Amino acid sequence: MQIMIDIDSNTPMFAQLIEQIKKAVQTDSIKPGDGLPSIRQLANDLNVNNKTVAKAYQLLERDNVIQTKGYRGTFVHPDAKANCSFDLNAWVFEKLSETIETLRKAGATDSEIRIAFGDVINNRTFKEKEA
Amino acid sequence: MQIMIDIDSNTPMFAQLIEQIKKAVQTDSIKPGDGLPSIRQLANDLNVNNKTVAKAYQLLERDNVIQTKGYRGTFVHPDAKANCSFDLNAWVFEKLSETIETLRKAGATDSEIRIAFGDVINNRTFKEKEA
DNA sequence: ATATGTACCCCTTAATCACACGGTACATAT
DNA sequence: ATATGTACCGTGTGATTAAGGGGTACATAT
Secondary structure (H helix, E strand, O other): OOOOOOOOOOOOHHHHHHHHHHHHHHOOOOOOOOEEOOHHHHHHHHOOOHHHHHHHHHHHHHOOOEEEOHHHOEEEOOOHHHHHOOOHHHHHHHHHHHHHHHHHHOOOOHHHHHHHHHHHHOOOOOOOOOO | OOOOOOOOOOOOHHHHHHHHHHHHHHOOOOOOOOEEOOHHHHHHHHOOOHHHHHHHHHHHHHOOOEEEOHHHOEEEOOOHHHHHOOOHHHHHHHHHHHHHHHHHHOOOOHHHHHHHHHHHHOOOOOOOOOO
């Protein structure tokens, strides 16, 4: 498995990592149980920050594509191939599309929608905007 | 009907205008058919920009609280009092809360949700991020 | 000692946005 | 002429964010 990172790409580096590792799983380039390079090592090889690799690994583990076993390292998840096919971000995109379409049809301004969205995601209860 | 604007308030000026006009309707301080000050005049009285007043008026008209009759001026909507009770922004807030809660429970990161939201509301089709 | 994932603290960069303002112009009708 | 709502061009300010980096530390186990 070889990973290439394009610094000048429009897609962020951690996303490139996720893409390529998923592709490696889908093409059987790496199989369940295989060990992945450690965060520090991969970061060093690619000349990126540890946190960038760690971010990619965390998201991959959340999606059950890889598994981290503490001090023992990181491994490909048993059901990696199946879990690769589900794209959480695509699903999030769809759900938000539906909701926003509803709000727009109700006459809400994009600006209003954006503000309400910001309030919700920052756990600001409605109309409670302090100084 | 008297309107007061607090420049230093945390709530934007156009929102203050909406609040006070709605309150004036709810307290029968102004009644359906009554004429409202013109945009330019109210802006001048309050020492704010025309566009700030215009924005408030447009939102009030969308919510059927007031009615603009072109060159004849702006008037209180026949069903103003009833339409005042419905707060579109509160409804938008609720709808977004439900959706975001669903997404969070599915494991989506707030950052991921924010990015997807930005893509949707800017009419960027999924994963089509050009340079 | 060494390596593992992980969790904090800090920072810079570029981008986006709400809010408000300024000006200019238009068709409408008085 | 004058006033109405409306639409378009622009400006600037302050806030928020993603992405990435730098550093330091921890418990775990070899």
